[in-house]
Amino acid sequence: MEIRFARESDLDAVNVLRKQVNDLHVAGKPEVFRPGFPDALRDYVRVIFADPAQRIVVSDDGGSVCGFAVLHHIVKPENPFMYARDFLDIDEFCVDEGHRRRGIASAMIGFIRDWAKENGFTRIELNMWEFNRDALAFYEAAGFTTYRRYMEMML
Numbered sequence: 001m002e003i004r005f006a007r008e009s010d011l012d013a014v015n016v017l018r019k020q021v022n023d024l025h026v027a028g029k030p031e032v033f034r035p036g037f038p039d040a041l042r043d044y045v046r047v048i049f050a051d052p053a054q055r056i057v058v059s060d061d062g063g064s065v066c067g068f069a070v071l072h073h074i075v076k077p078e079n080p081f082m083y084a085r086d087f088l089d090i091d092e093f094c095v096d097e098g099h100r101r102r103g104i105a106s107a108m109i110g111f112i113r114d115w116a117k118e119n120g121f122t123r124i125e126l127n128m129w130e131f132n133r134d135a136l137a138f139y140e141a142a143g144f145t146t147y148r149r150y151m152e153m154m155l
């Protein structure tokens with residue numbers, strides 16, 4: 001198992017995993033997420049790949065991509081409420097459903113942490129949907145803590 005940054009030739013395999021995440025989100029929050037995997041969502045991976053502020057990490061299992069993460073360098077200017085912020089956001093994250101509970105996501109977080117530290121980041125952030133208890137259990141096991149919540153009231 002090798003964790004590395006993606007090559008352009010990995011992007012179709014990354015999209016297979018992005019569809020798994022979208023299907024999960026559609027099942028858990030159908031009033032928010034659009035079902036299927038429209039062309040715009042498929043093609044967006046190339047926008048991410050071309051953006052100098054974003055990096056795609058993949059887990060390569062002997063030539064097949066079985067996990068990926070999208071890293072996004074976020075810089076927010078100071079505003080009347082807050083100091084300026086500069087951090088690494090994990091925008092998308094998935095391990096193939098046939099490869100889970102083998103430590104692959106943990107290895108990807110280890111790679112991301114090392115790379116972030118080497119590149120001067122002092123903080124990694126991510127957000128997740130509350131219904132996704134498996135992801136919460138993983139992120140907590142990996143050492144993330146909740147620092148902010150979104151709340152809603154259905155009417």
Ligand SMILES: CC(C)(COP(=O)(O)OP(=O)(O)OC[C@H]1O[C@@H](n2cnc3c(N)ncnc32)[C@H](O)[C@@H]1OP(=O)(O)O)[C@@H](O)C(=O)NCCC(=O)NCCS
Pocket residue numbers: 021024092093094095096099100101102103104105106107128132133134135137138139141142
């Ligand atoms: C969440 C996810 C990335 C975890 O990947 P993984 O490779 O299976 O995770 P690991 O094997 O590294 O798990 C490490 C630890 O996290 C915890 N963990 C992982 N998945 C868990 C689950 N489904 N339920 C409870 N704990 C879990 C466990 O403590 C696990 O250690 P253990 O297997 O020794 O008990 C994977 O389930 C996934 O891709 N889910 C669908 C997409 C998704 O939800 N992405 C994140 C939000 S966008």
